[in-house]
Amino acid sequence: MTEQVEMDHPGEGRLAHADSDHPPVVSHAKVGVVLANLGTPDATDYWSMRRYLSEFLSDKRVVDYSSWLWQPLLQGIILSKRPFSSGEAYRSIWNTEKNESPLLTTTRAQTDKMRERLKALYGDDVEVDFCMRYGNPSTRSVLNRLKERGCEKIVFFPLYPQYGGPTTATANDQAFRVLMEMKWQPYIRTVPAYFEHPAYLEALTNSIKEAYEGLETRPTKLVASYHGVPKRYLMEGDPYHCQCQKTTRLMREKLGFSKEEVDTAFQSQFGPEKWVGPQTVDHVAELAKQGHKHIAILSPAFSSDCVETLEEIQEEIYESFIEAGGETFTYIPCLNDRDDHIEALLQVVNNELAGWL
Structure with missing residues (x-):
């Protein structure tokens, strides 16, 4: 039997038979959905x-x-x-109009669309928000806000298709740190990697097909460029490299491309260690020298365009290809807030909401 609640403010109140100094309690338990991205200054x-x-x-x-x-x-x-x-x-x-990074702009747009879709399915039973692992809005502020709004259960969704220790794991770590500070923790589910989810692959291949349809000259190579990691991480059991390779294979098979048409490479290397390769900046130059004058490149590991795609790929990596003799360099944007991408994310979230709504 549900305890009667006398409402003090919308969404919260006091138990009818509680002492006068009892802290407010929520009148209706909700489920929170948090989209978590890397971060932004x-x-x-x-x-x-x-x-x-x-x-x-x-x-x-x-x-x-x-x-x-x-x-x-x-x-x-x-x-x-x-x-x-x-x-x-x-x-x-920089997005000068909103005075924020493109990653923040896009993650907010993704969240707004997800909120709209979930509201259509579940009404006011679901609260949707987003956080950043580094910078603002912080994981701490968002999880605390959702708890204050009555979310007794939370689906925490790191927006990384492939699992990686430096991405998915650290986002989850931070969420757990916040829970450690709470007297009354909400139940929480973390979303697993979704690199082989059919809807994600559908959105990915749709974006490639649309880009190719607008080109006068068909690229002789499609380069899937993923953020790199030290090779040591792979040897210590991090599945990221293997999941990137499988993403490329599943994407290629769905497109009907031959093995010779699609390459996997890794970008953003720093420090003295040996990293997984080949390095994108060097690989595209080598492709140009081999006679591949027309290439296309995309970043399947990024859910939103960011400094690694908008600046590193479209400036540094582009220049490496052109200086080596390349002619046509086509960057295929991240999935961002495309409707088919939101549909893919929605399917993943709905799977994790099972039994909660």
Whole structure:
């Protein structure tokens, strides 16, 4: 039997037979859905970039060197210089109209569409929001806000198709850290990798077909460029590299392309370690030298266009290809807030909501 609740404010009240000093309780339990992305600096100035990079590069999931070795190097040499170059990269892609990064703009748009779709299915029983692992809105602020709104159960959805320790795992870590601070924790489900989900592959191949239809010259190579990781991560059991390779294969098979038409490469390498390869920036130059003058490139591991795609691919990697003799370089945007992408994410979320609504 449900305890009668006397409403003090919309959505919360006091138990009818409780003492007068009893804290407010929610009148109707809801389910929260949180879309979690990597993060974004608040601005492109030196100190904003330094705060963001310090949080990001201090994460043991991202750089797992001993703190006594890494932190003096990071806080000294690296963060004295890198905020300038990273700020310049962000300024080249910044959404000046909204004064925010494109990643923030797109993640908000994805959340708005997801909220609309879930409201049509479940009414007011579901609250939808988004958070960033680094920067704002923080995981802590969003999970606390959903709990205050009466979400006793939460589906936490890191927006990474392929599971990786430096991406999916650290997003989940942060969510669990927030729960550790709560007296009354909501139940939580974390969403698994969805790189082989049929709806995700459908959206991915749709984006490629649409891009190819608008080209005068068909590319002789399609390059799937994923964010790289040190090879050591693969050897220590991280499935990311293998899931990237499988994504490319499933995508190629669905498109009906031959093995010779599609390559897998990895970008954004830094530091002295050996990383999984080939490196995209070098690979596209080698393709041009081999006679592949017309290529297309996409980033299946990114759910939203960001500095790695808008600046690194479309500037640095593009220049590497052209300087090596390439002629046509076609960048196929991330799935962003395409309707078929939102449908794919919705199917994944609905699977995790099973039994809760």
